[in-house]
Amino acid sequence: MYLADLMEKSEAGQFIVLSYLQQHSTSSLKAVMSETGFSKATLTKYISLINDKTVDNHAALSIQLQDETLSLSIGPDTKGRDIRRLFLDNAVKYQILDYLLYHQQFLAHQLAQELMISEATLGRHIAGLNQILSEFELSIQNGRLRGPEHQIRYFYFCLFRKVWSSQDWEKELQKSERRQEVAVLEELCGAQLSQGQRLDLALWAHITQQRLRVNACQFQNIEQKMQGYFENIFYQRLHRRTNDFFAGQHITLSQEDGEMMIFFSFLLSHRILPLHTMEYILGFGGEIASLITQLIQEMKSLDLLGDYIEDQVTYELSQLCARVFLFRGYLLQDKYKHDLELRHPYLWSEDDYRQVADTIFSKLPIFQQGTSLDKKVLWEWLQLMEYIAENDGQVIKIGMDLTDSFIVVSRMTAILRRYLEYNRFISIESYDPAKNYDLIITNNPIHQTQQIPVYYLKNDLDLEDLAQIRHMIFHKET
Numbered sequence: 001m002y003l004a005d006l007m008e009k010s011e012a013g014q015f016i017v018l019s020y021l022q023q024h025s026t027s028s029l030k031a032v033m034s035e036t037g038f039s040k041a042t043l044t045k046y047i048s049l050i051n052d053k054t055v056d057n058h059a060a061l062s063i064q065l066q067d068e069t070l071s072l073s074i075g076p077d078t079k080g081r082d083i084r085r086l087f088l089d090n091a092v093k094y095q096i097l098d099y100l101l102y103h104q105q106f107l108a109h110q111l112a113q114e115l116m117i118s119e120a121t122l123g124r125h126i127a128g129l130n131q132i133l134s135e136f137e138l139s140i141q142n143g144r145l146r147g148p149e150h151q152i153r154y155f156y157f158c159l160f161r162k163v164w165s166s167q168d169w170e171k172e173l174q175k176s177e178r179r180q181e182v183a184v185l186e187e188l189c190g191a192q193l194s195q196g197q198r199l200d201l202a203l204w205a206h207i208t209q210q211r212l213r214v215n216a217c218q219f220q221n222i223e224q225k226m227q228g229y230f231e232n233i234f235y236q237r238l239h240r241r242t243n244d245f246f247a248g249q250h251i252t253l254s255q256e257d258g259e260m261m262i263f264f265s266f267l268l269s270h271r272i273l274p275l276h277t278m279e280y281i282l283g284f285g286g287e288i289a290s291l292i293t294q295l296i297q298e299m300k301s302l303d304l305l306g307d308y309i310e311d312q313v314t315y316e317l318s319q320l321c322a323r324v325f326l327f328r329g330y331l332l333q334d335k336y337k338h339d340l341e342l343r344h345p346y347l348w349s350e351d352d353y354r355q356v357a358d359t360i361f362s363k364l365p366i367f368q369q370g371t372s373l374d375k376k377v378l379w380e381w382l383q384l385m386e387y388i389a390e391n392d393g394q395v396i397k398i399g400m401d402l403t404d405s406f407i408v409v410s411r412m413t414a415i416l417r418r419y420l421e422y423n424r425f426i427s428i429e430s431y432d433p434a435k436n437y438d439l440i441i442t443n444n445p446i447h448q449t450q451q452i453p454v455y456y457l458k459n460d461l462d463l464e465d466l467a468q469i470r471h472m473i474f475h476k477e478t
Contacts, residue, residue, distance in 0.1 A: 001135050003333055004087075018083070096129060181202075219258030222265060239260045313388060330375070357381060396439070399435070400416075401442040402441075416461065426473070440452055
């Protein structure tokens with residue numbers, strides 16, 4: 001499922017054009033027409049509508065058409081989620097879904113009146129939604145959202161995570177019950193959550209709060225999946241703090257287990273729990289741990305992993321396995337973000353692991369749902385392979401030998417660290433002749449006789465230098 005599936009035809013078309021240009025900021029008119037299938041007249045109309053929309057909403061975004069070339073300009077403070085909201089706010093399908101989260105059910109004539117559409121039009125939109133929602137095992141029947149409760153919450157989490165504004169997040173984080181939930185979880189884990197983890201936890205808690213208001217209690221599906229975790233010590237600790245996670249909300253004894261199972265399934269699969277907590281949980285076995293073991297065995301059989309597996313790699317594999325085991329479906333941001341069919345996903349990789357992925361996942365049917373989650377999981381697995389290929393568990397030491405002031409050297413070191421995304425497998429320091437290095441970066445020709453690879457700077461660090469340095473680090477001959 002794509003976000004554009006929730007939009008009206010014109011908005012969806014505009015969004016597709018904009019999504020393409022976000023991946024290719026400058027492109028020929030012909031290339032965009034070929035990619036999108038839109039005629040020149042339709043494309044120019046959509047560009048005009050996009051520009052009008054952004055002006056009306058005071059968004060710092062514009063598309064210029066000059067000499068048959070399209071150029072996208074986006075202001076530094078313009079957030080992707082704000083852009084996505086521009087195209088969704090007036091979308092009937094999105095409005096229906098939003099209404100269903102905050103109300104137990106709707107009467108067709110009342111909702112049609114509220115949305116200022118006919119009942120027949122409402123019926124067509126609901127039919128379209130049911131087709132889309134089937135990926136998540138959900139449907140709208142008799143004015144209610146039906147399906148496994150953990151899937152309903154997961155769907156709304158996928159949706160709102162892409163469209164909530166900064167103001168939405170801030171409002172939620174300021175609530176005392178959200179702060180309490182963060183504090184209790186940090187206490188149980190013995191570690192602080194990152195800001196991103198707090199945001200995700202707050203959003204999930206918000207959705208949970210709304211679902212409790214509509215008396216949601218379809219827990220049979222998640223119960224089956226979580227059978228092996230009832231005796232898990234961390235789960236039991238979590239369960240004992242039920243009241244701390246549902247502050248001010250009445251939960252019957254019959255609902256307690258179901259609610260905590262859903263909450264636990266979210267924590268296991270959305271990078272909320274710190275590494276040591278996940279290790280502790282998985283150490284007690286269970287279906288997810290078994291699935292990780294199978295995946296690692298398949299990867300080792302193809303020589304993708306050595307004897308030593310870095311903890312962070314195992315953690316990422318655990319998140320992929322938990323996600324496919326516990327949930328179905330995914331809401332892709334747009335057609336181009338995870339477009340594996342048309343282009344290689346990585347700029348720097350010399351290897352293409354897509355065929356390897358097909359071999360591995362064909363032996364693990366759970367990874368082949370036939371939903372958009374397949375694409376998301378494949379993308380993340382490929383990113384992980386890139387990480388493994390680049391790092392290989394070895395720390396790379398770089399010595400900076402520059403005939404410049406301390407300030408200049410410090411600045412250039414900071415630029416290089418930032419460019420290498422603060423990779424913890426790369427150490428950068430001022431050159432010391434008494435130490436061994438994997439690479440020396442210098443503007444001084446004294447290293448010509450050394451066996452160590454040396455990169456000579458022409459002037460300052462520019463993009464070409466940075467690209468070549470990265471290539472030397474990650475693609476040196478073994």
